[in-house]
Structures are given as C-alpha cells and as structure tokens.
Amino acid sequence: MYNLLILSSSVEGDMTALNEQIVYLEKYKIFITLSIDPTEIELLRLINNNFFDCAYIHVKRRTITNSEMTYDPAKTLEQKNIPMIGNSYITQLFIADKYLTSKKSGIGLQNWIITRTAFFNNCFNWDSISLYPLIVKPNTLHASMGISEDSIVYKKEQLTERIRLLFQDFTFLHEVLIEKFVTDGQEYTVSVLGNNNSIACSVSKLQYKINNDIKINCKKQKELPLAKRSFAFAIEEDETIRQRLEYHAKTLFHHFAMKDIARFDFILDDTYYLLEANTSPVPGNSFSWEWQIKFGMKKEQTIALYLCAFHFGQIASGKPSRLPMPLIRSIPQEIIYQINHPNAVDTCPECSGPTDNCSHPYLFSMNDRISSETEVHCFLKTLTQVTKPKFILETGTYKGSSTVAFAEGLRQNGFGKIVTVEIDENLSKQAQKLFSQYPVEVINKNSLTYIPNETIDILFLDSKRDIRGQEFEHFYPYLNLKSIIVWHDSSYRKQNHSVFDTVEYLYSKGKIDRILLPTPRGLTLSMLKR
Numbered sequence: 001m002y003n004l005l006i007l008s009s010s011v012e013g014d015m016t017a018l019n020e021q022i023v024y025l026e027k028y029k030i031f032i033t034l035s036i037d038p039t040e041i042e043l044l045r046l047i048n049n050n051f052f053d054c055a056y057i058h059v060k061r062r063t064i065t066n067s068e069m070t071y072d073p074a075k076t077l078e079q080k081n082i083p084m085i086g087n088s089y090i091t092q093l094f095i096a097d098k099y100l101t102s103k104k105s106g107i108g109l110q111n112w113i114i115t116r117t118a119f120f121n122n123c124f125n126w127d128s129i130s131l132y133p134l135i136v137k138p139n140t141l142h143a144s145m146g147i148s149e150d151s152i153v154y155k156k157e158q159l160t161e162r163i164r165l166l167f168q169d170f171t172f173l174h175e176v177l178i179e180k181f182v183t184d185g186q187e188y189t190v191s192v193l194g195n196n197n198s199i200a201c202s203v204s205k206l207q208y209k210i211n212n213d214i215k216i217n218c219k220k221q222k223e224l225p226l227a228k229r230s231f232a233f234a235i236e237e238d239e240t241i242r243q244r245l246e247y248h249a250k251t252l253f254h255h256f257a258m259k260d261i262a263r264f265d266f267i268l269d270d271t272y273y274l275l276e277a278n279t280s281p282v283p284g285n286s287f288s289w290e291w292q293i294k295f296g297m298k299k300e301q302t303i304a305l306y307l308c309a310f311h312f313g314q315i316a317s318g319k320p321s322r323l324p325m326p327l328i329r330s331i332p333q334e335i336i337y338q339i340n341h342p343n344a345v346d347t348c349p350e351c352s353g354p355t356d357n358c359s360h361p362y363l364f365s366m367n368d369r370i371s372s373e374t375e376v377h378c379f380l381k382t383l384t385q386v387t388k389p390k391f392i393l394e395t396g397t398y399k400g401s402s403t404v405a406f407a408e409g410l411r412q413n414g415f416g417k418i419v420t421v422e423i424d425e426n427l428s429k430q431a432q433k434l435f436s437q438y439p440v441e442v443i444n445k446n447s448l449t450y451i452p453n454e455t456i457d458i459l460f461l462d463s464k465r466d467i468r469g470q471e472f473e474h475f476y477p478y479l480n481l482k483s484i485i486v487w488h489d490s491s492y493r494k495q496n497h498s499v500f501d502t503v504e505y506l507y508s509k510g511k512i513d514r515i516l517l518p519t520p521r522g523l524t525l526s527m528l529k530r
Helices: 016-026 040-049 073-079 089-095 098-105 116-120 156-169 239-255 285-295 299-316 325-330 333-339 374-387 401-413 425-434 465-478 498-508
Strands: 002-008 030-036 054-057 111-115 134-138 175-180 186-195 198-208 231-234 260-268 272-278 391-395 417-421 440-443 458-461 484-488 512-517 523-528
Touching: 002 016, 002 040, 016 030, 016 299, 030 040, 040 073, 054 073, 054 299, 073 089, 089 098, 098 111, 098 175, 098 239, 098 272, 111 116, 116 156, 134 156, 156 175, 186 239, 186 285, 186 299, 186 333, 198 239, 198 285, 198 333, 231 285, 239 260, 239 272, 260 285, 260 299, 285 299, 285 333, 299 325, 299 333, 374 401, 374 458, 374 484, 391 401, 391 465, 401 417, 401 458, 425 440, 458 465, 465 498, 484 498, 498 512, 498 523
Parallel strands: 002 030, 002 054, 391 417, 391 458, 417 440, 458 484
Antiparallel strands: 111 175, 134 175, 186 198, 186 260, 198 231, 260 272, 484 523, 512 523
C-alpha cells in the first residue's frame, strides 16, 4: 500500500476541501497519515516510526510555530530523506521572498523593499517613490496575509502609516514590499504541473463581479467560498494571450528550478507582469479550473494530480514509485499525456572524474555515488524496449535505480519480469516494498548461489566489482547467443579497474564480443562470441 504523509495546519481553517482530496485518494488504496501542526518532535517520531513513499505539505512554505519552537517541516523532510511532492526547500525559501522573485523574474512590477530597521530609523529615501497608487504587503508571508483593500495607498502619508501597521501587526516581520498597483489590468493565474519539458499548464482569468477601482484578491477573499468571492474564474478564449502566459509560466518554472507543481499570478496591462509565484499552490479551483472545464477533471483530484507529477519525476530519476496505476488512469489522460515523460529531477552532478573513456563527466548526473548514472537508467529502459526481453537478471539491487529503469521498459512492453539479487538484507526488504507495482522479484542472497530457472535475456552485472567475472561464469549456462550482458563500472581507473580487466580478459579468450560506451563510470555491452 502506498503511504502518503500530509502535513497541514489549523491556520488553513476549514478542512473540508482537504478531506475531500483525501477521500478520493483513499479509493485507490493510498494510506494517508494526516498531521495537523505537528511539533518538530512529533514529526520526527512519525518519520522514524513509519515508512512513507512521500510527503505533501498542504500549506505554502512556512514555519510551524508552537509551544516547543519554530521549525520548517520542508527542511526536516529533506534532512530525513523523505521524498517531498513539489519544490525543494531551497526553491521554497527563494520564492517566499516576493521582492527577489519579482526582481529575478525580469517581468516584475516596479517595487521597493523596506526593512523594519530602516523604517523605524528613518533610513529610506521616500522621494524615490513618485508614482501612485501602490500596494503595500509583507515581503515573505503566504496566502495574502496582511493584504486587504487598505493595502492600496495613494499618497506618502498613507504609505508610511500602512507600513507602520504591518510591522505592528506582524511583530516577526522584517521586510515590507512596496509595489506599483495596476488598477485596470486583467489578472490571470497559471498553474504548472510536471517536470522539465514534460509539463501541462492551466490558464484561468479572474473576472471581478463588481467594476470598481480596487480589484484585489486579498486574504478576506481567499477565505470565502468561491461563489461568494468578488471574482470568478473563467477561460481565456484569446489563444495569443493564453500562449504568452503559458510561455512566461514555463520559462519561470525552469528559471527558478521548480519541480512538480507551481502557480504564477500575472497581470496584463500594457504588457505582462508577474504578481507572485507560488511553490505550494492550494489544491483546488485556482490550480485546476481550466482542466475542470476542458477535461472534466474534479476538484478533489488535485492532490492526485500532484502525486502523478511527482511519480513520473521519480521514475525518470531512477527512483522506484509504488503509486497505484488505477489512480494514474483515473486522471484525465489529456493531462497525463503531457506530464508522463520528464527527464531526471532531484539529481546531483556526476561525481566521477574524467577518464580516457569519458572526458566530460560533468554532463552527467546521479542520484548518489553508488547508483548508476541517471543517463544510464534512460539507456537501460530503452534497451529493454528495443530488445523485448522476457527475463532480466540483475546483480546488486542497492536502492533499485537500475531496476526501475528495466521495470519501466517492461511495463511499456507489456510483458516480462526481473529478478534482482541483493546480498544486504535491509536493502532487499526496502526494495521489495518499492517494487510492489512492478514484475520484480527481489532475492536476498549471494549472487553466486542463485540459480535461475530460465534463459537470461539481459544480464546486468552491478554488484561487488571484484566478483563480476565469477558472476559471468556462474550464469554462463543460462545465456544464449541472443543474450545481452551489461557490465557497469567498466571504465579503466587506477584505483579500481577490476571490471575493465575482467571484460578484456573474457574478450581476449574469445568468450565475448564487447563495446565500451563512453560514460563516466563505464558501461560495456557484450554478447557471447559466436
């Protein structure tokens, strides 16, 4: 069963919408642990005592404050290696700063920042501000906190008083953002779902019901049911405008290194301006309105959508995912088709140094120092799709990165199975949990004692390097002239060249043909010599 941890907060008020999302997920055998405003100790105990496939924070990036102390749950999750739906802690920190986000976007409105210290010590050049009206808001608070119709100011006296009130009402607030206010522009919200270039966008425009000078989606409005708000969501029929908004949203999504989900608020005046970026959008109408209208998506499917984007990103990165396939099939497939083929995400730079075989390892990426390169995972998946194996045998499961690449190839082929042999008992148990959705059998034993019961179509040797030759000899009787033997870690390195030496020895004895691919750690393809 897929285990999802959801962290939420009583600050969010009515939990009806979240509960509807949870009920929908539970239909697909997803076990959900919902924790409301946990202390840091409570969260750590949850993590230590349970296995979670991933976690979702149901609030915009914020700290949780209680009698114990203030902490950031996103940072805690990353420290404990719990995969997190959505953006990384560093990205969330950056986007939470509205001033920096606006400045770095290149399409922000004219704005100024003033700190608490500068304000109360009269260390700000008020003459630098000459155009009004302006909107005054906290620079780092979420969900329109501190924003109301009174946030719009028309002269210096109002401006300074509004800043004073914000610092007074939010004693922990250090910075206030002053921004040009556009009175007659058209507002849009653009959601982005997916990763890399495999993403989908939902574009919605805000139509205000009353035509007055102050049109603002403030904190009070967000607390009202959709039917009682001063605006309604609508579809933008002008395709030129829609494409331009998608372009900006996708560009900023990549520029800010975002992942899985994001939402951008824009305003169209004489040109397009970014109002705000959101790394953890509330799952509901504001995120999915266009998809609801065009594809019949239900609002309660939004977190399920987030899970799908996360799932495809994990798979592309060589990280097993147990997300039930029926859940993915329940989502409008028009959306799934757009998000189900990303490149790897959440990876690190390849750590191998240059060799004669590969002089440019910096072009590659990895999940960790032990697993295969993520580009190798892509190759193994494609190799499986090209050769259509019935039986794949892998030695050295570790965390299953290569296994999931083969498994995804088999899933797309529609047939075949994998046996992966891992000598470490804990790694074997963990892998068996992770591969519950795949035709994978994890064997916990020494690879030299495992006996297959059928011909091996692909043999992937990736266990302890100095026994790869023995493994080849052990499994030799179960190979035929069509079998493919793949040797990882086969580049020549002074500190460890046992795999390279083994392959060269077998080639020199006329046992195999071989080709060494120029990857950082080395990947050799071989077949039995005719």
